[in-house]
Amino acid sequence: MNFNDLNIYKTIYETKSINKAAKELGYAQSNLTARLKAIEHELNSTLFVRSNQGVAPTDNGNKVYRFAVKALRNWQKLQDTLVIRKTILSSELLVNFLIAKKKFFITDYAVTIKKSNQLESELTQRYYDVVVTFNQFDLPNYRLKQTANLPACFLKGKQEDGSTCPIAINSDLTCPFRKLTLKLCPDKTRLLEIDSLETIMQLVKRGEAVALLPQYLIDNDYQKVNDHNFNIPYYCYQYQI
Template structure:
């Protein structure tokens, strides 16, 4: 493993990037033992590196408890800086390597079509030597592909827990009720069929059905479609109502949108493989955060 020495302004060694990488892994796993397993070190080695880092910074980075560890305020501050430092070190190293690298991303059709394009463009500006491969799969396939090493990371909005991955990002989606232009108020919507994805695990499908059943005793007429484009076109032509993220409905013509307060919310999550640590994933995470104006807490 490459060890980079980070110097202070007098030229003295303060910390090694290995310490920062170990610290980052502990921060995300919230476990010394899990970090040791993922990074293939003994637990005492992980603990020693953390103590050395805390000594160098003269602060406490983690609160130890029976279930693992939790970041302190100083720990949260260091995690933000550590990701930037490690990312810069890795990008510098890659600039001297000739072997092409591919980042394999798995995601849903909706996220791939509407959320990722801007992120991909910005990512390639930062990592011009990294090729990107995006696969659209259902939730079970995403989980299995990450576990089997076929994907490096996945971006999803399912509540399903990824068994062989670690979550590095989660933020709430803003959902809007999409209706035809002929629907002028929230009271008009119950006269329309609901248009949903034909994948039963779709979180927008579940949220819309749950909301309908909360307010109506009668079952809705249902139209099932398998693409976002088909759903949008059918809504625009007056065929029904649907539930979609706000970023999809922006600037859509012939569609009205309503904010519904008592909707079950959904969230975007980014997961990486348990044994993956390269900063390319964290750079992608930072780009997602910037696009959605998420703070660094």
């Protein structure tokens, strides 16, 4: 039994229903039923009596609930007293934007960067305290805390007019910059697929391509192609036990 199991047990106890607990935690009901059976098997004890009205705790079930509440409270107190670097999972574009805008301090986090199409798979392997992503998802214990926008525009190299350059797009099919570029640019013959954000940025910097990129990149090496601005929504999720 781990802390996640204790939280599952506590929620079932307090809602008096496996179905209600599943909805509250974002699990499938069958998963919670399986976890409860595993807990009862590990403790070699019946903790709830099932009925059509839900579940009712046994005497042992009440004891386990008191233990779960105390253990979870102590775990939270321990976390509050320790200096722990929180973990954050995001894509390269978003991490650079958040750092540039001082949305978080890099020294406070252990940062993992993945492509947009790899984030959800990564979350099945381990948990992260914070996930910042262009794509919404629905996974147990992750709660949406904020929705915001990343300002974007088409950028070109400082010495180029950009009118005849190819338009570089990310080959990641889930990339929102790719999706918006395809929507805005009907002339598909100008599109150039690249499997690297760094390569796209270097091509734009050298004047060999234009691309839809975050506005925070505008400096001595990048300038706007035109006056059109776009907002790319992103989502911030927080892990909660």
